[in-house]
Amino acid sequence: MDEHHGSAQAATETRPREALLSVRDLQKHFPIVKGILRRQTGAVRAVDGISFDVHKGETLGLVGESGCGKTTTGRLLTRLVEPTGGSITFDGRNIAHLRQGRLRPLRRDMQMIFQDPFSSLNPRHTVGTIVGAPLRIQNVKTEHGVKRAVQDLLKLVGLSPEHYNRYPHEFSGGQRQRIGIARTLALRPKLIVADEPVSALDVSIQAQVVNLLDDLQHELDLTYVFIAHDLSVVRHISDRVAVMYLGKIVEVANRDTLYSDPRHPYTVALMSAVPVPDPARRDRAQRERVLLTGDVPSPINPPSGCRFRTRCWKAQEICATQEPPLVPQDGDPDSHLTACHFPVGRDDEIKGRRSADKRLG
Amino acid sequence: MASDAFLEVRDLRISFPTDDGLVRSVDGLTFTLERGKTLGIVGESGSGKSVTSLGILGLHNRRNAEVSGEIWLDGQELVGASPDTVRGLRGNKMAMIFQDPLSSMHPYYTVGAQIVEAYRVHNRVSKQVARKHAIDMLGRVGIPQPDRRVDDYPHQFSGGMRQRAMIAMALVNDPELLIADEPTTALDVTVQAQILDLMHSLQEEFDSALIIITHDLGVVAELSDDVLVMYGGKCVEYGPATTIFEQPEHPYTWGLLGSMPRMDRPNLDRLSPIPGLPPSMINLPSGCAFHPRCAYEPRTGGLATTLTPELVPAAGGRHLVRCHLPAQERRRIWTDEVKPELEA
Numbered sequence: 001m002d003e004h005h006g007s008a009q010a011a012t013e014t015r016p017r018e019a020l021l022s023v024r025d026l027q028k029h030f031p032i033v034k035g036i037l038r039r040q041t042g043a044v045r046a047v048d049g050i051s052f053d054v055h056k057g058e059t060l061g062l063v064g065e066s067g068c069g070k071t072t073t074g075r076l077l078t079r080l081v082e083p084t085g086g087s088i089t090f091d092g093r094n095i096a097h098l099r100q101g102r103l104r105p106l107r108r109d110m111q112m113i114f115q116d117p118f119s120s121l122n123p124r125h126t127v128g129t130i131v132g133a134p135l136r137i138q139n140v141k142t143e144h145g146v147k148r149a150v151q152d153l154l155k156l157v158g159l160s161p162e163h164y165n166r167y168p169h170e171f172s173g174g175q176r177q178r179i180g181i182a183r184t185l186a187l188r189p190k191l192i193v194a195d196e197p198v199s200a201l202d203v204s205i206q207a208q209v210v211n212l213l214d215d216l217q218h219e220l221d222l223t224y225v226f227i228a229h230d231l232s233v234v235r236h237i238s239d240r241v242a243v244m245y246l247g248k249i250v251e252v253a254n255r256d257t258l259y260s261d262p263r264h265p266y267t268v269a270l271m272s273a274v275p276v277p278d279p280a281r282r283d284r285a286q287r288e289r290v291l292l293t294g295d296v297p298s299p300i301n302p303p304s305g306c307r308f309r310t311r312c313w314k315a316q317e318i319c320a321t322q323e324p325p326l327v328p329q330d331g332d333p334d335s336h337l338t339a340c341h342f343p344v345g346r347d348d349e350i351k352g353r354r355s356a357d358k359r360l361g
Numbered sequence: 362m363a364s365d366a367f368l369e370v371r372d373l374r375i376s377f378p379t380d381d382g383l384v385r386s387v388d389g390l391t392f393t394l395e396r397g398k399t400l401g402i403v404g405e406s407g408s409g410k411s412v413t414s415l416g417i418l419g420l421h422n423r424r425n426a427e428v429s430g431e432i433w434l435d436g437q438e439l440v441g442a443s444p445d446t447v448r449g450l451r452g453n454k455m456a457m458i459f460q461d462p463l464s465s466m467h468p469y470y471t472v473g474a475q476i477v478e479a480y481r482v483h484n485r486v487s488k489q490v491a492r493k494h495a496i497d498m499l500g501r502v503g504i505p506q507p508d509r510r511v512d513d514y515p516h517q518f519s520g521g522m523r524q525r526a527m528i529a530m531a532l533v534n535d536p537e538l539l540i541a542d543e544p545t546t547a548l549d550v551t552v553q554a555q556i557l558d559l560m561h562s563l564q565e566e567f568d569s570a571l572i573i574i575t576h577d578l579g580v581v582a583e584l585s586d587d588v589l590v591m592y593g594g595k596c597v598e599y600g601p602a603t604t605i606f607e608q609p610e611h612p613y614t615w616g617l618l619g620s621m622p623r624m625d626r627p628n629l630d631r632l633s634p635i636p637g638l639p640p641s642m643i644n645l646p647s648g649c650a651f652h653p654r655c656a657y658e659p660r661t662g663g664l665a666t667t668l669t670p671e672l673v674p675a676a677g678g679r680h681l682v683r684c685h686l687p688a689q690e691r692r693r694i695w696t697d698e699v700k701p702e703l704e705a
């Protein structure tokens with residue numbers, strides 16, 4: 001794990017920006033309990049030793065396979081759950097094991113926008129109550145009263161002030177997500193962990209919200225961790241992007257580098273799977289797609305060595321025995337880290353590409 | 362008159378009386394869909410897509426929703442049919458993948474139990490057989506170690522796993538009509554590719570009809586034969602997918618295409634969203650509901666602000682559009698003004 005540390009620091013040195021948030025060897029294992037005695041029979045290793053920095057004012061995109069631990073990472077960063085290992089340094093202090101009482105003031109500085117816009121809104125409260133709650137709880141002074149502040153927030157996220165007295169069930173999926181975003185913005189936090197914040201929105205509102213997040217970032221010097229599966233949106237919004245696979249970070253780089261020169265086979269597969277909004281080109285896009293076959297591994301007992309090896313077309317013996325460290329690869333800048341024994345080269349023939357009519361394995 | 366099409370929706374209207382007034386969520390929707398074909402429905406958030414699909418499945422509570430029009434499924438009319446008739450078809454002949462996997466799965470039952478239940482409602486089989494089937498389905502939608510995870514509760518699944526469990530539940534009875542409401546929104550693109558692939562091959566295997574509702578125009582382009590664009594409860598453009606993407610004629614569709622970041626194009630500094638707010642469904646703007654946000658409204662000579670445009674044939678065959686701009690003008694604006702801007 002020392003290599004891990006060294007390289008993460010090397011990455012920060014090339015960018016003389018202050019880290020607002022640093023995590024080292026961060027880990028969250030959820031116990032699996034069975035029977036009436038609630039005996040622990042194993043653990044879901046949702047996040048299994050990850051290290052990275054988030055610089056002040058930047059947007060770090062976090063992408064990866066469904067179930068790889070992105071939301072858990074977000075919940076760890078904002079201390080909605082307590083890690084089972086590792087450290088989280090926010091604004092210079094280790095918050096990994098702070099108790100509830102000590103966490104409360106911190107809640108103002110870091111907020112999470114949730115993936116699920118339905119379950120995160122209390123159905124019995126009006127929109128006004130929901131969005132105004134953080135202001136009331138934290139006793140924030142507002143120039144023209146809470147109601148005005150809330151109505152301004154509603155306008156900011158593309159809702160109308162007349163929605164103040166309505167209830168969540170009266171809104172569409174996209175509208176509900178905007179309510180959640182308005183609530184998050186109420187306290188003007190320093191760090192926002194946004195978990196799939198725009199995936200429930202139609203593209204037009206999505207563009208508004210993305211522009212809005214952009215503007216707020218510049219105006220208020222906000223720092224974002226942006227979790228999403230839409231790689232076009234992530235490319236648009238992020239300064240740097242980290243790719244996760246089964247509880248680990250497998251690649252991290254500046255946005256343009258990652259998109260033009262992905263090195264990890266999983267990143268390559270991910271990029272190739274993005275649907276192209278052009279029916280005329282769908283056959284070609286499908287032909288060139290790297291469809292991942294092989295068993296989808298489980299975070300309960302992840303594969304030895306490199307966790308991607310069960311689905312990787314480049315895997316060799318060493319991949320099963322040695323875990324590849326997250327380090328800069330030959331010819332890559334120090335800020336571009338990849339955890340792979342046989343990283344993909346620029347001109348590689350991608351042998352994994354197969355026709356899209358292959359079914360799930 | 363009865364319908365020959367596998368699915369035909371005629372002048373469907375669904376509204377909700379509320380304290381603030383009548384919400385006309387779906388306002389005169391008409392379309393058809395054949396077996397083996399896929400219809401993509403896109404549109405503004407709140408434009409009535411989910412309400413439409415719940416309407417087709419007969420899931421609106423008649424006490425607070427007013428439903429009228431006709432829905433013909435394989436020769437049977439559903440709007441006027443008894444609740445029992447519709448219930449017998451639901452989950453069996455027609456099924457839906459819901460937009461919101463958490464609230465449509467019961468938190469107190471295991472994922473497996475819920476799939477087993479969905480299967481046994483329509484099949485007289487033992488619990489063991491149904492459980493085997495459930496595990497098999499979970500495996501097919503890519504849940505790792507399905508035999509172990511089958512006994513998990515929904516909250517123990519990640520967002521994407523819940524979505525896949527929902528898909529497994531919807532597919533468990535091999536429905537002939539599958540409505541997928543944002544089926545891959547919570548999924549990463551590699552799993553999305555697998556799921557779309559899976560739905561596609563199931564569709565081929567059972568010759569089923571598929572309605573896919575999504576904000577992801579990439580997914581729409583990849584799957585759909587036809588595309589229906591909704592705004593303010595109405596269809597504003599309808600036609601073959603290639604036409605909608607290559608020769609769109611409605612300003613709202615242009616706006617959609619313009620606001621989407623694209624991986625196949627250079628990165629933009631700033632996205633160009635459609636200006637303004639989505640309309641209030643209680644007080645829809647007069648005339649064309651899109652007119653307050655439309656850059657081309659001044660070119661309609663005042664028509665768009667006063668008169669609701671009809672859905673009329675556009676340039677090619679089956680292509681319909683609801684817009685007051687003269688046909689030639691629409692095509693010229695697309696070719697000379699909008700398309701070059703998008704491809705710049």
Ligand SMILES: Nc1ncnc2c1ncn2[C@@H]1O[C@H](COP(=O)(O)OP(=O)(O)OP(=O)(O)O)[C@@H](O)[C@H]1O
Binds near residue numbers: 202412460
């Ligand atoms: N039970 C209800 N009572 C009142 N209004 C409702 C009800 N259900 C839906 N609506 C309204 O009907 C309109 C259409 O909602 P619907 O859920 O169909 O939108 P949608 O097109 O699916 O949007 P999204 O893309 O955001 O999911 C919205 O304005 C919504 O507020």
Ligand SMILES: Nc1ncnc2c1ncn2[C@@H]1O[C@H](COP(=O)(O)OP(=O)(O)OP(=O)(O)O)[C@@H](O)[C@H]1O
Binds near residue numbers: 030070072518
């Ligand atoms: N409370 C919990 N108890 C047990 N396992 C959990 C719990 N929360 C998450 N997990 C497991 O941890 C793993 C990571 O879940 P997480 O929600 O972080 O994934 P994700 O990357 O956000 O996925 P998605 O893209 O699908 O939202 C999954 O295997 C999930 O089942």
Ligand code: SF4
Binds near residue numbers: 306342
């Ligand atoms: S380390 Fe080996 S198995 Fe893992 S991604 Fe690289 S080549 Fe593939």
Ligand SMILES: [Mg+2]
Binds near residue numbers: 520
């Ligand atoms: Mg998640």
Ligand SMILES: [Mg+2]
Binds near residue numbers: 410411460542
């Ligand atoms: Mg919807």
